[in-house]
Amino acid sequence: MNLTEAVEEYKKAQKAGQKELRDLTARGLNAYPAVLDELLPDISQHSVQELPVQEIPIERIIGVKSAGRVTAFTAGFLPLLDPDTEFGTKWIALCGAHLSEVGIRDPITVYEYLCDFYVLEGNKRVSVLKHFGAATIPAVIKRVIPTESDDPAVKAYGEFLDFYKHTKLYSIKLTKPGEYAKLLAFLGREKDEDWTTEESRAFSTLYHRFREAFSSLGGEHEGLSPASALLKWLEVYPFSKLSELSSTDLKKSLSGLWSDVKAGEPVSVQTMPDEDLKPKHIIASIISPPKAHLNVAFINQRDVALSLWTLSHDQGRQYLQQALGDKVTARSYFNADNPEIAESLIERAVTDGAEAVFTTTPSMLRPTLKVAVKYPKVKFFNCSADVPFSSVRGYYFRAYEGKFITGAIAGAMAKDNRIGYVASYPILGVPASINAFALGAQITNPDARVVVRWSCLMGDNTEDLAGEGFSVVSNRDVPTMDDWYLKYGEFGTFSVSPAGEYTPLGSPCWVWGSFYEKAVRAILAGSLDSGKAQTDPVNYWLGMDSGVIDVNLSDELPDGLRFLAENLRRSLKNGELDPFKRVIRSQDGTLKNDGTVSFTADEILHMDWLCDNVEGRIPEYEEIRPMSRELVRELGVHKAAIPPEKEAAK
DSSP states (O other): OHEEEHHHHHHHHHHHHHHHHHHHTTTTTOSSSSEHHHHHHHHGGGEEEEEEEEEEEGGEEEESSSSGGGGBBTTTOOOOOOOHHHHHHHHHHHHHHHHHOOOOOOOOOEEEETEEEEEEEEEHHHHHHTTOOSSEEEEEEEEOOOOOSSOHHHHHHHHHHHHHHHHHOOOOEEETTHHHHHHHHTTTTOOOOOHHHHHHHHHHHHHHHHHHHHHTTTTTTOOOOOHHHHHHHHTOOOOTHHHHHHHHHHHHHHHHTTTHHHHSSOOOOEEEEOOOOOOOOOOHHHOOOOOOEEEEEEESSOOOOTTTHHHHHHHHHHHHHHGGGGEEEEEEOOOOOOHHHHHHHHHHHTTTSEEEEEEEEGHHHHHHHHTTTTTSEEEESSOOSSSOOOSSSEEEEEEHHHHHHHHHHHHHHOOSSSEEEEESBBTTTTHHHHHHHHHHHHHTTTTOEEEEETTTTOOOHHHHHHHTTEEEOOOBSSSSSOGGGGSSSSSSEEOOTTOOOOEEEEEEEEEEHHHHHHHHHHHTTTTTTTSOOOOOOOOOEEEETTTSSSEOTTTSSSSHHHHHHHHHHHHHHHOOOOOTEEEEEEOOOOEESSSSSOOHHHHHHHHOOOBTTTOOOOHHHHOOOOGGHHHHHHHHGGGGGGGOOOOOOO
């Protein structure tokens, strides 16, 4: 390349830089490279490790060590100064060297902080290579090790360091704790497994293919993370597909998941149903016009004869059919007892004409998502409390409201202030139910103590508690509105006589049909999507005010307690009572509420602590019986700390 051609290249780069400067300024973003000295004013307080020369991804170079000549470049390291300046002259010379047989060979020197790079020496080399679209550049790396803290970014970086130790990969940057472990699980790799150079190169090559598809859909322009997008994609497709799909098919597969890629986290919790049955805007009525009839499918993990959970949802289907008559055709599919069968049944339901599909256990979320991305016109719902995808809506109910009422009953009936409580699993919402029960008990008995056992651990907890002399025990909730479930001690709260006889008192009960009716009416009216952005994940967590949770009260309940329970139920249904708006301390003495504020729905759903009048603790994943671990892995209150399982071939 001669001098004239190099000057022309500089002018092209400068023009692109001026455009980038205008665009970033107009968007209110920093138009110049970040400055590490401004992020870390005293770098000497941190440990710095020097790594040998290696190729680093040039797109990860986001700034400079010191502010010196930071305004000579844009944030993307495009030049801004005139070509006849000393800066321009040196840039032009480097440009000529790059396109000659000599090339740019000398490594730059960078500081690395939280996986990003800041140039100490070699800014113009970076600028030239970025202008020509180079993917990597050789560099001497000075790695800054941040001080340990609870900052999620610092925790994620600690996980990166372990990942890097075994892979030597800088090509993928994840920013949330647990994501590197999740990536390794998707790849079928062990955490401490060393990668060969060839394996690392193969990963980088396939990830580059994915990034090309991601970029072609405008991912970077929308401020999205390609690494996070890959994790979303791997929820549906095996990593090997990156080498099997054509560029067009890869882009198509990612496009089908694009709304999920754009979906924000943490998941927002919607505590009311879509009540407005008419679209709010004329545009919404055109996009989602009212329907005269809807085909609805229910996919169940087991059969009604073997599972009360399945029976309760199938009764909900019957409730829906009876409520809407010829406006709906509702069909159930059973025995989806592994992901492959579940996916097949969901596919069959869509083939059979289903326009809305409800999968009734959290374990079916992944199969539901796999089918949902293929059929964007079908509405998909999964019975789960924390669904981070816009393609599938989550739904679950606020059982803690009913537990608050039965707690008040238990406190009044306990003869020695001690109440037994059998909790199900350490999953989202369960600590809230335990706490609400304990707070309810304090209303009628300020000295009440709730002793918690877990059905997911070994032992017959109900019999054990009765045998230990507890006069009142709370067992699992009644699955349906049928009050006969209260009579046998396997469900609800009951008193125990000295002779060991059980007398039912009451229990929260699930009214699935009420939710199904509300959801289907909203779909029929075309209002389900009218108030939400297309990319927003929707998770319904509904309560008594929506009619989807109620309390069955036993005929054996004393009249005074029935009066109290009925008034508590009425107040909860009317939204006049907040069980958690009171002074609350946790078991370790921490003040959780001074009595003046209300917890958000998200705070209640994600409670991972117990009140100070509760005895017992939340069990660890390793303590839980193997048959219970699948659900805890999906919905556990500490699921982020559970090591992901390696993916089998999908």
